[in-house]
Amino acid sequence: MDSDCDGRTGQSKFVLFHPTGFPNKSPLFQPPMVAAITISFRSLPSPYSVGIWEVSPVCSVGYRRSDHRARFPSPAMAESTKAKVEVFDSEEVLAESLAKYTANLSSNFIGERGAFTIVVSGGSLIKSLRKLTESPHVDSIHWSKWHVFWVDERVVPKDHDDSNYKLAYEGFLSKVPIPPGNVYSINDALSAEGAAHDYQTCLKNLVKSGVLNISETRFPKFDLMLLGMGPDGHVASLFPGHELMNEKEKWVTFIKDSPKPPPERITFTFPVINSSASIALVVAGAGKAHVVQAALGDTSQVSEKLPVQIVSPEGELTWFLDKGAASKL
Numbered sequence: 224m225d226s227d228c229d230g231r232t233g234q235s236k237f238v239l240f241h242p243t244g245f246p247n248k249s250p251l252f253q254p255p256m257v258a259a260i261t262i263s264f265r266s267l268p269s270p271y272s273v274g275i276w277e278v279s280p281v282c283s284v285g286y287r288r289s290d291h292r293a294r295f296p297s298p299a300m301a302e303s304t305k306a307k308v309e310v311f312d313s314e315e316v317l318a319e320s321l322a323k324y325t326a327n328l329s330s331n332f333i334g335e336r337g338a339f340t341i342v343v344s345g346g347s348l349i350k351s352l353r354k355l356t357e358s359p360h361v362d363s364i365h366w367s368k369w370h371v372f373w374v375d376e377r378v379v380p381k382d383h384d385d386s387n388y389k390l391a392y393e394g395f396l397s398k399v400p401i402p403p404g405n406v407y408s409i410n411d412a413l414s415a416e417g418a419a420h421d422y423q424t425c426l427k428n429l430v431k432s433g434v435l436n437i438s439e440t441r442f443p444k445f446d447l448m449l450l451g452m453g454p455d456g457h458v459a460s461l462f463p464g465h466e467l468m469n470e471k472e473k474w475v476t477f478i479k480d481s482p483k484p485p486p487e488r489i490t491f492t493f494p495v496i497n498s499s500a501s502i503a504l505v506v507a508g509a510g511k512a513h514v515v516q517a518a519l520g521d522t523s524q525v526s527e528k529l530p531v532q533i534v535s536p537e538g539e540l541t542w543f544l545d546k547g548a549a550s551k552l
């Protein structure tokens with residue numbers, strides 16, 4: 224394995240520790256708690272990539288060569304999920320990598336099961352999907368096999384400027400040939416409660432028809448969820464301290480007092496989010512660096528978790544960060 228936390232230098236250095244090889248005197252680790260510790264850096268093919276931190280289920284920690292500080296995944300994350308953190312020099316390079324990652328998963332899932340179920344959020348994520356609408360991906364993806372969902376939606380008409388559907392349509396969906404019947408937007412004629420119930424019924428029907436997989440815990444299992452994160456650590460429309468964070472049974476629920484406008488929204492619940500086969504958390508900008516730092520830091524002493532800290536899919540979790548968002552790591 225090679226490593227390079229600054230992919231532009233061309234110099235590589237890595238350390239790989241297994242239980243027997245880990246320095247016994249380190250105050251940082253308690254051997255009984257971890258089966259193995261991997262510290263790894265590797266250069267990406269792209270000369271712009273800053274580095275990758277791979278977080279294995281047992282525990283893995285990256286060091287920035289410039290300061291050699293350990294960075295810990297949260298114990299909850301390390302125990303329950305496999306997370307990888309990718310950092311890119313710019314949002315432009317992040318978008319290229321995100322397109323490649325999505326196209327690969329699309330090809331794998333379509334090969335395996337003849338369909339690709341993908342969930343998007345609102346916000347800046349949609350702009351970061353732009354490379355999928357360009358060559359080579361636009362010509363190679365089997366768009367007819369895509370089924371597109373929203374992890375959350377604002378309860379406004381579809382032609383309203385606040386609509387996540389409108390945002391996704393204008394920035395992405397109108398540029399690729401996904402059959403309109405495979406794009407699952409909300410019924411905007413209903414109340415927030417009605418729209419959440421209607422969307423959940425739609426998902427249940429798609430499970431019955433086999434378009435959507437179901438998890439062992441009986442929640443829908445999407446192939447890929449692409450999530451943005453707010454500066455307060457919210458994901459979907461699950462906000463810090465809000466009771467919706469604790470929903471354990473519903474697939475889709477609603478909120479009428481969202482702290483981020485507009486106030487009325489529907490949202491997938493955490494059991495659904497965490498049943499995903501893969502999740503990409505896409506975060507750009509220095510304004511979110513402090514939340515990224517908190518999310519990837521040690522949360523063992525934290526009494527109340529941020530929503531983003533609860534994201535822990537059955538499958539793989541990949542963070543796509545630009546340099547700004549990763550600047551406090």
Ligand SMILES: O=C(O)[C@H](O)[C@@H](O)[C@H](O)[C@H](O)COP(=O)(O)O
Pocket residue numbers: 344345346347348375376377387450451452453454457458459460483
């Ligand atoms: O409808 C919404 O408001 C979004 O789905 C929300 O969860 C969004 O993804 C984050 O707020 C990040 O948005 P930005 O990337 O624009 O900050």
